């Protein structure tokens with residue numbers, strides 16, 4: 511047996527008995543590395559004459575190929591084995607029954623958002639979305655709130671410290687109303703759309719949080735007006751609060767993007783300390799709305815000689831608090847498990 515044969519046999523033996531990627535890498539260096547066994551052998555070629563060089567060179571190459579082949583088979587064997595082990599260790603039986611008492615609850619905001627989405631979809635509203643990071647133009651200008659209009663300061667806006675472009679400075683959207691504009695420029699009327707999402711204002715106390723959730727509704731169609739706004743609100747809220755009778759009160763108000771504008775209250779009464787919605791002589795504000803201002807429609811490329819719009823904006827936390835009796839607004843965002851345990855909803859029907 512030549513020296514080369516012995517070397518090849520010992521390399522193959524080592525590879526054969528190796529059982530980890532790390533070890534295999536060490537073996538590779540010991541054979542083919544700078545001072546590896548094969549590398550050393552190649553160095554010896556230099557001292558030989560041409561004929562011997564050719565002869566031994568060929569033999570070394572054959573041995574090299576044989577070792578490399580064994581090496582790559584071993585490598586994939588180990589990789590497959592390791593993956594198999596990992597898969598077995600991380601195996602999840604998705605057919606296991608749900609544990610009803612398992613930790614984790616649906617947040618009331620998610621619950622209320624899903625309820626409203628169901629109701630609004632049943633009236634033909636499509637869902638549209640917009641970005642949390644907005645620009646001045648979309649958050650304000652497109653909604654008939656021009657530069658220096660006092661309404662801009664009413665929204666305690668978080669501006670992002672970045673350069674302005676042709677759409678103004680970047681900011682965290684202060685309401686979901688910009689989605690009205692996106693829908694107008696991307697859809698042909700008639701349409702009904704709703705959007706649900708987070709909005710941000712620099713404000714924080716028991717009744718204000720710097721981040722909260724809004725629902726935006728918009729209808730653009732021919733021959734529509736205030737009566738439709740009233741009808742749709744009445745029916746959506748009846749379904750939401752599960753009542754057959756619902757008294758609403760419309761108070762004149764101001765929003766730059768609607769004219770006329772209203773704030774809407776729903777009637778309630780207290781029975782044994784519990785709020786009963788729909789009837790009674792007490793009132794709670796529930797949303798804002800109005801007939802879309804022609805400037806907003808024009809900016810959204812809607813032909814105002816043919817189409818009109820009505821819009822509604824709800825605060826989602828308020829709706830959730832009223833429906834499920836949740837007191838302090840701040841609890842919604844504190845990620846306290848005890849709060850979620852008390853006010854959250856189970857994933858499975860009980």
Ligand code: DAH
Nearest residue numbers: 685687798799800821822823
């Ligand atoms: N964007 C308003 C706000 O955040 C809420 C609102 C009021 C939305 C009236 C509307 C609307 O679509 O018609 O204060």
